Amino acid sequence: DGGITQSPKYLFRKEGQNVTLSCEQNLNHDAMYWYRQDPGQGLRLIYYSQIVNDFQKGDIAEGYSVSREKKESFPLTVTSAQKNPTAFYLCASTPSGTGYNYGYTFGSGTRLTVV
Amino acid sequence: LAKTTQPISMDSYEGQEVNITCSHNNIATNDYITWYQQFPSQGPRFIIQGYKTKVTNEVASLFIPADRKSSTLSLPRVSLSDTAVYYCLVGERSGNTPLVFGKGTRLSVIA
Numbered sequence: 622d623g624g625i626t627q628s629p630k631y632l633f634r635k636e637g638q639n640v641t642l643s644c645e646q647n648l649n650h651d652a653m654y655w656y657r658q659d660p661g662q663g664l665r666l667i668y669y670s671q672i673v674n675d676f677q678k679g680d681i682a683e684g685y686s687v688s689r690e691k692k693e694s695f696p697l698t699v700t701s702a703q704k705n706p707t708a709f710y711l712c713a714s715t716p717s718g719t720g721y722n723y724g725y726t727f728g729s730g731t732r733l734t735v736v
Numbered sequence: 737l738a739k740t741t742q743p744i745s746m747d748s749y750e751g752q753e754v755n756i757t758c759s760h761n762n763i764a765t766n767d768y769i770t771w772y773q774q775f776p777s778q779g780p781r782f783i784i785q786g787y788k789t790k791v792t793n794e795v796a797s798l799f800i801p802a803d804r805k806s807s808t809l810s811l812p813r814v815s816l817s818d819t820a821v822y823y824c825l826v827g828e829r830s831g832n833t834p835l836v837f838g839k840g841t842r843l844s845v846i847a
Contacts, residue, residue, distance in 0.1 A: 727779025
C-alpha cells in the first residue's frame with residue numbers, strides 16, 4: 622500500500638543535540654511538507670518542497686533544516702538552535718503543487734521530547 | 737488564503753447528528769472548502785470538499801449556502817470513534833500556497 626512513513630515514532634533528545642526525523646513516501650508525490658503541532662494547537666508549517674533539490678521556508682523555519690535529494694524523501698533536522706523543540710511533527714505530501722488541498726496525505730507523526 | 741473561524745470545541749452524545757459550522761467571510765471565487773479530521777497522535781485525513789450547495793459522501797455531508805461565507809460539516813449519528821479534531825480549510829484547489837491549519841474544532845462524543 623502507498624503511503625508516508627515517518628520514523629521514529631518517539632524520539633528523545635538531549636538539549637544541545639541535533640536530531641533528524643525521517644519522512645519517506647512511495648506515492649510518487651511531487652510536493653512534501655513538514656508541520657509542527659503543539660498540544661491543543663493547530664498545525665504550523667516548518668518547510669515545504671515542491672520539487673527535488675528545492676524547498677521553501679514555512680512560518681516557523683528557524684532552528685530547523687531540510688533536504689530534498691530524492692523525490693521520495695524529505696528529512697527534517699531539528700538543530701540545537703530550536704529553543705523549544707518538544708512537539709509532534711507531521712510530514713505530508715501532495716501529488717503536485719502545494720495547493721492541492723484535497724490531496725494531502727499525512728504520515729503518522731514523530732513525537733519529539735527534549736530531556 | 738481566506739481566514740476561517742470555527743468553534744473551539746463541541747460535545748455530543750452517541751447517536752446524535754453533529755453540525756460544525758465554519759465562517760469564511762472573505763472566501764474568493766476560486767476557493768474550495770475542505771474538511772480534515774485528526775485523531776489523537778495521528779496526521780489529519782481528508783473528509784470532504786465542496787464548492788457550493790451540498791456534497792455528501794459515506795462519512796459526512798457538507799452544506800454551503802449560496803453566498804459561500806460559511807459552511808457546515810454534518811456528521812450523522814456520531815459514535816465514540818468520531819471523537820477527533822475537525823479542521824475547516826478554504827483555498828484554491830490547485831494554488832501555490834500550502835494549507836494553513838487553524839486550531840480546528842475538538843469534538844468529544846460521550847456515551
